[in-house]
Amino acid sequence: MRRIRTAPRAPLAAAAALLVLAAAPVPAAQAASGRGHEPKAPEEFVALHDVAPTIRQDIRYFTRHNFVGERIDGYRRPMCLVTRDTGRALARAQRSLLRRGYTLKVYDCYRPQRAVDHFVRWAKDLDDQRMKREFYPRVAKNRLFEDGYIAEKSGHSRGSTVDITVAELPARPTRPYHPGEPLVPCYAPQEERFPDNSVDTGTGFDCFDTLAHTDDPRITGKQRANRLLLKRTLEHEGFSNLPEEWWHFTHEPETFSDTYFDFPVSPRSLTPQH
Template sequence: MSSTFGQHYKYIDSAKVMGPAKYAADIKRNPETRLVEIKKYIPGIALDIRYATTNNFTNHRMYPQARAFARLPVVLALKDVQDELKAKGLGLKIYDGYRPYSITEKFYEIAADTNFVADPRKGSKHNRGCAIDLSLIDLKTGKELDMPTGFDSFSRKAAANYPDLTPLQIANRELLKGVMQAHGFKVIATEWWHYDFNGWAKYPLLDIPFSTI
C-alpha cells in the first residue's frame, strides 16, 4: 500500500506529526530518544510481525519489512523484561512496535472501531514509538503460552481484565502484565497484548518509513 510519509493527513493537523526531516533534526539534538531496531538490542527476542504479512485484521500487507522498532528507552526496558523472563524459561514475542502514522490512518479506514484501532485524530502510542504488542513464549519450544485470545482479536475476551477464561490463560496474562508493569509499561484496557511505555506523552507522533530508520 502507498504511504504519505511527511505529507498532509486527513484527520490531524500535519504540524502535529513529525516527518523524516524533522525527525532527523530532533534525534540529532536528542539521540537518546531515537527509534532503534529491537532485534539489534535484544537478539534473542522472537518476532511475528503480522502487519508485514496478510495474517492480520486488514488481510493486507501493511509493512514492507518484518521489522520492529521502538524508542531507545522503550527497547532498553524491554531488554530488562526479556532478561527477567529468561530466568523462568520464558521470552517475549513481538507482534508490533513503532507504527508510522499513515498506517494508523489506513487501519481506521478499514476498521473504525476505536476500541481496537487508534483514532487518527489523536494518533497512537505506536506512532510515538512507545507502544509494543507482544506475548510470551516458552524458550525451549518457541511456542506461545496459552493466552485469552490471539493477537488483534476484536473479542471481549481480549480485554486486559476479562474474567471468564481458563485459570492458565489468566495466570499467563497476569504474568505478562506483572513483568511489564515492573519495567515501566502499562497494559491498555481493551487489549491484553498492548503495552504503553510510561512517559509516552513526551514523544511526538511520527511518520517515518522503516527504510530510513
C-alpha cells in the first residue's frame, strides 16, 4: 500500500495548508544551480548507504515491480536518500537488529514531488489496471483518492519518511521481477506472493488493503510479532508509524517539516561533504 498518504496525519484544516506550502518558495539549496539544471538537495540530505551501509535496499520505484507497473519519475538510481538525522537513527536501529540476527531493508525513502505527480496521473487513468491483481485487488481504482491511498503530497518528499521492513540473516537474494508475469494478491500467503527475503508481516509492501493496517486484528501470531519487532525497534529511535501502513515510518522531529522537495533520486543531487 503505497498509501501515498500525504504528509502528517493532520485534520482537514491542516490539509488545506499543505496546498499553500506547496506553492511557497523552496530553500536556496533546492533552487536550480543554473538555468536548465536540476534542483539539488540541501546539505542535510545523505545517501543511506554512506551512513548505514549494512541496511539492505530494494528500491521498488526504480523498477517496474510497483503498483504503477513502470519506473517512477525522478528515480535515476536505485538508492535511498534521507535527511542526516533520519539516516543516523536508522543506523542505530540497524545495530540493534543485527545483534538479534536481523537487518533492516528499505523499499523507499526520499521521494521527489515529480514521483508523487506520476502516481496522481496514474490514479486518474482508470483504464490502466495492469498491476491491480497484486497491489489493489479489492479496491476499485476510482476510489484510490477517496480512500486515501493516493494524494497530491507525500511526507516522503520531506526526507524523513521511509518505507521499511525487516529481514532475517542471512538474507537470501530474491529473483528479479519479470514484467507480464502472473500476479498474486499482496495479501496471499507469503509462499504464494512475489518472493521477498523479508520476514512475513501478513502482506507485501504497498498493499492497498486494510490488512496492511499495522494493528489489524486479523494479523496474528508470527506475522504480528514481526510487525511489532519493526515498529518497536524504530519507535525506540524516534520514528512514528502510519497506522494504515505497517511499513511506513517518519523520524521526528522532521528536519524539514513543511517543505516538499523535487530533486531527483541520484548521487548528483547531493551536496558534496567537506
